[in-house]
Amino acid sequence: MKRKSIGCSHEMPVQPAFIVGTYNEDGTPNFAPITWVSMTCEKDEDYLIVISMWGTKMTKQNTIRNGKLSINMVSKEMLKLMDYFGQTSGAQGMKTDIPYTYSKAECVEAPTLDMSPWVCECEVQSIVNTGESDTFYCRVKNVQIDEKVETDNWGIDLTLLNPVIYSGSYHSIGQYLGEIGDFYKK
């Protein structure tokens, strides 16, 4: 295929979308979209969430101070909420221009969004400064999932959770294409 080089100014096409929930110093909740999220593991099955946060946003300050956060998957229905949280700054106080409800997480001191179909409750294990960004390694203390979605050891049907994929634009998940090995066998 013919390709061209585009340097590296626009470079982040496939990002899963999450809203991170933290408590401000005055106890009010703060929510901000974070899409630089991935994972790693220690030993065999000891999974950690890895988050990179740039700049000095309120979520970053809260996470450094509290060491606790919730990671709320953004579903299609939450798009307006994500866009709103992303366009407003936590430094200007609690984000209350559109209605939403939240609850305290079960296992950590962090607010969770009631609308989210999948919430990961995290405790920061370590923070590594990597220049203009900080990398947070977070221990997963609990995962909450929409009770209507069946889970087994064989993964989760993403079409039921309807997560948003971000690239500057927002996208939905389409259809199930197959599982590991399906294409190799053919």
Next chain:
Amino acid sequence: MEKLTKETKQIMKERLIMDNVEKISIKPQCVFNPQPMYIIGTRNENGTPNFCVITWIGFSFDKTPHLMMSMGGSKQTKTNILREGKFSAHMITEDILWLADYFGNTNGTDGEKNRVKYSYEWGQQVQVPILQESHWAYECEVTRTMELDGAHLFLAEIKNIQIDKAYQNMDMEKIDLTQIKPAIYAPYQYFSIGEKLGEMGEWQVKGN
């Protein structure tokens, strides 16, 4: 899968009525999702290319854009990156899932993965193999390696991006993924992108 889909159609209907979602707690296992999918290319010690599939990738920024990639266990790719400090990352699109599945199901320590037909050339900025079949490929240089108990995390500067010429008029600030068609991963399963739902900043434009 078919059965699950039927059963859950009703659930989906019910879901549309509710705003807030009743949740249950599950064990914190391998449930982080969705994940982007990449084919990682490295150079073996004997000069042949090696490719594998990694989904533990995020972005980071330090003056320039970086990729943040994590790898558990011991893999040929990891050995190569620790030795050479560079790798390529190819976005896995629907049309190369077959190739990804092949690379993901074979082991680099068993020798060069050449049972299926594909072609590559070396990167323009970094000496890493770039798959000709790929529509979107990064050439990366590792700037920092963080070691965990059993895993490595590589922070790598993106030195160059090669994209399909067909995308040259695409708005790169608000990339339309329905045109690129990346595959999305959730443990053991592959999914497609559905539709474009909107663009960043729409809330401000449309207001409440």
